Amino acid sequence: MRILEVLKADKDSEAGVPSTRELLENMGRFIEELANAGLPPATDGLEPSSKGAPRYSIDRQSRGSSGRRKPAHK
Amino acid sequence: MRILGLLKADKDSEAGAPPSQELMEKMGTFIEEVTKAGVLLATDGLHPSSKGTRVKLSEGKVTVTDGPFAETKELVASYALFQVNTMAEAVEWTTRFLKVLGEGECELRPIFEASDFAPEVFSPEEAAREEANREQMQKNAAKQ
Numbered sequence: 001m002r003i004l005e006v007l008k009a010d011k012d013s014e015a016g017v018p019s020t021r022e023l024l025e026n027m028g029r030f031i032e033e034l035a036n037a038g039l040p041p042a043t044d045g046l047e048p049s050s051k052g053a054p055r056y057s058i059d060r061q062s063r064g065s066s067g068r069r070k071p072a073h074k
Numbered sequence: 075m076r077i078l079g080l081l082k083a084d085k086d087s088e089a090g091a092p093p094s095q096e097l098m099e100k101m102g103t104f105i106e107e108v109t110k111a112g113v114l115l116a117t118d119g120l121h122p123s124s125k126g127t128r129v130k131l132s133e134g135k136v137t138v139t140d141g142p143f144a145e146t147k148e149l150v151a152s153y154a155l156f157q158v159n160t161m162a163e164a165v166e167w168t169t170r171f172l173k174v175l176g177e178g179e180c181e182l183r184p185i186f187e188a189s190d191f192a193p194e195v196f197s198p199e200e201a202a203r204e205e206a207n208r209e210q211m212q213k214n215a216a217k218q
Contacts, residue, residue, distance in 0.1 A: 004120055006150060021195045028203045035210035042116070042155075042211055046078060046183040047190075 009049070016048045076115070076185040077156045077164045079171075081178055083123070083149035088142065090122045100174050108167055117154040 019027075031043060093101070108114040120126075123141035130137045143149060154171075158164045161182065168180045188201050 002118070004118065004150075004153065018191070018195060021197065021200075024191070024196055024200055028200050028207070031207050032203060032210075035207045035214065038214050038217070042215065044076070044078070045186040047186055049181070049183065051184050 014048045014050070016050070075158060075160075075187070077158060077161065078183050078185055079154040079156060079164065079168055080150045080181045080183070081152040081154075082180070083146050083151040084178070085146065087151040088122045088124070088146055088149065090124070097175070104171060104174050108171075113156055113158060113163070113167060115155040115157050117152065119152040120150060123149050 105114065105117060123143045126141035126143070128137075128139045128141070128143070130139070154168075156164050156167065158167075161184065164182050168182060172178050172180065188196060188204060
């Protein structure tokens with residue numbers, strides 16, 4: 001089975017506090033161990049949400065006739 | 075640049091309500107288009123958080139908690155990995171995806187690339203190791 005692991009952000013990751021060389025080396029070694037054990041298929045770090053696009057949402061009013069059928073909710 | 079798109083969960087996705095056949099076909103057609111455009115690298119839907127688990131390490135203590143988790147708005151229902159030139163391109167594709175769904179909210183986050191790190195922090199040796207890791211990861215993925 002495949003499983004997606006999502007690491008939660010914290011103050012440091014959101015502040016874009018840079019990783020230290022030691023941390024990157026430790027992570028690299030650990031990821032190497034996992035990769036050689038056959039997992040994971042992929043892993044990446046995300047830039048802080050300050051670099052994210054504004055969240056994009058579409059509300060029910062702009063929905064076409066073939067949208068998902070859902071009960072109205074907030 | 076690579077960008078990760080995360081579709082937020084909602085009551086339906088958390089209830090494990092399956093999409094209609096019509097919606098599956100529309101999604102399939104759209105995913106085919108984004109893939110052929112060379113933009114979509116990977117995408118998957120996630121089971122509801124009732125099938126999920128959280129692992130936390132804090133102050134030396136490990137806690138493992140099984141879902142479901144309460145804060146639906148903070149949960150992820152699916153992801154998509156994009157290869158684009160600008161964030162605006164990713165926003166455009168995501169907008170079209172949301173119109174296929176009818177409604178929803180996606181968060182788009184740029185992915186750190188090796189070039190984002192100073193060489194004192196991310197040495198050439200580490201960069202070489204990362205490349206080897208990614209090659210191995212691709213082999214792992216191909217074995218699925």
